[in-house]
Amino acid sequence: MNSSIIQLKEIAQKSTKTIIGLMSGTSLDGLDIALCEVQGAGQSTEVTLKKFITKLYTAQNKKRLNAISSINETSMEEVCLLHSWLGNYHGKLVNEALREWDIAPSDIDCIASHGQTIYHLPKIQHRQEGMPNSTLQIGDSDHIARTTGILTIGDFRQKHTAAGGEGAPMVSFVDRLLYTHHTENRVLLNIGGIANFTYLPARNNNQSETITTDTGPGNTLIDMATQQYFAKEYDKDGAIAKRGTVNRKALNALKADPYFKKPLPKTTGPELFNLTWVDRLLYKAGVADIDPENLVATLSRLTAETITDSIKKVLDEQQPAIYISGGGIHNPVVYNWITELLPSCSTSSFENIGFNPDAKEAVIFAILANETLSGKGFSLDANNPDSPTINFGKISFPT
Template sequence: MNPYLARLVAVAQQPGRRIIGLMSGTSLDGLDVALCHCEGHGAGLQTTLEHFATLPYSAEFQQRLRAISQPTVALQDVAILNAEVARQHAEMVLVCLQSWHVAAAEVDLIASHGQTIWHAPRHQHQQADFPYHATLQIGDGDHLAALTGIITVADFRQKHVAHGLEGAPLAGYADQLLFASPTENRLLLNLGGIANFTYLPAQPAAGPPLTTDTGPGNTLLDAVTRQHFPGREYDENGAIAASGTVHPALLRELLNHPFFAAPLPKTTGPELFAPAYLHEAQLVTGTSTLPPADVLATLVELTATGVATAVQQCFPSTEQPAATCYVSGGGSHNGALLQALERHLPDARFAPIDALGIPADAKEAVLFAVLANETIAGNPDISLGKICLP
């Protein structure tokens, strides 16, 4: 038997596994690396975060990743970045392991989300001759496995799409295992480049939990900040947005997009909520010269309204139940956005996801470690990702 295949069988049969979860999101700021210990699987899963780090991308690499996520791009550039992203991620994993004094041989698996460069659910691509969903992530798993010597589970979203689902959000599968409570209704809100949430009722319904995207999170906020404030990658703590004023006409035009009225669950990405979407809305409303602080204030209100609209869609015929909203992602550090959310969801109690034992910045990397654990441990309900041997 191939020794790596024998190793895979042994890892699958172990009572626990050490797994490195990797997440690089739509904000493109860097790679989140979480070393987790997963004991058991399914309802008996116990997950401990041993180490966590975020390794930033260089400004030049961020720009190349933004450029590759455009409607027209050279296939050679996609092919090269597919390998280059994986090689950079492999190097970052090895740097982390060295700093943590952990040998690669002591790690059972890498769980790599990769870098989404295009997400195309059918409602978005609207190709009549292809009535299916599609999505594409780069950062090849075989490169990661070969360069680190660690069995890698990668490309999680394709199995979801192959079964007729949209490929996103995937967080709900792991959210339920990690964070469900028998006594508390929980809304797990992730404010990444795109905002999404998982709703976990105290008395869970049959089947998987409701997980949905809600619209833009930080992607437009960061783009406007970079455009008007050179040297800044984001609006720290939402300070600039807090100094601005929401423009009602621009907000109405932005919310006029059919995505916000579409039924749940739904997915989207920066392909739809790109700077061009904002630019067009500004042209329609005559707000192209609006001060940048006012644009940011309006975009904060857009994100908060998108979240609140989706929450209200969850409960169309009943009173919204009391729930605790646990917040993660880069937007969890944006004070202006958190204030807007509290205003839109006055019945919710807000808390950082840290209160549940996982740091906000680490949550998504941990989630993919959990998904890999379920796949390898043999959970038939959660089998996502391709297995890449070194």
């Protein structure tokens, strides 16, 4: 038997694994690296976050990735080059983190790499007859495996689209496995570049169904406006939004986009929600000359209202507890508006039921990798236990 297959079998048979989860979101700010201890598989899965760090991208590297991300036309030469380059780069960042933590690569059973999404294209966006849902991530897992010497699992979203899904959000498979409560209805809200949530009815709630969906822009439009008009990476502590005033006419024009009227679940990305989209709708509504501070405030309110509008669609008489993760948890303006718009729900950090909310998505992929290695896979339909199961990810050997 091939020695790599023997190694794979030995890792898969471990009752406890040390797995590094990697996540780089649409904000392109850096690579989240989560060192996890994962026990068991399936319903017996338990995870402990041992270490976490975000390795920030340099301005030059962020510029290179921005040049090929979420745009209709780009250089195929750059896409090809950066697919391999980013795999090497992520591998080097993992090696750097391990040195800082004084942990040997041989102590790691595998790496779970999300990659960098450069284009997300579900059917509801491309609307081309006969064409499937599609999504594309770069950061080749073979390069990560070779650079680190660690077995790597990547391309998680591809299996979802191959099975008929939209390739996002992926969190639901782990959310329902680990965080469904016996008596508490929960919403696990992640505010990244794009916002998404998983609604988890309590086990004793037979009236509601699990649902996972994107809601629309999370941080992406706020970040883009802040970068363009204030030369800052993001609106730290919501300071710019606090100085501004929400322009209700502009907000209504943005909320009139057909995406927000589409039924749940649905996915989206910066391919739709970008400043070109904002400029087009505001020009059409006659508010193109909005003050930059007011624009940031309006986009922040857009995030809060579209999140809460979507959550309200799944609420029943038993109001859920909302646990928030992702970068948006650090924006008090958005956070407070969400709380105000959902007064019957308790709102708090995901840390109250899990771990560091910034690490959640990286940990998600570590658990997906663990299930690929040792589990029976995830049911495609959370509300139908008899639906087909799938395992996520492609395995890259270091040799």
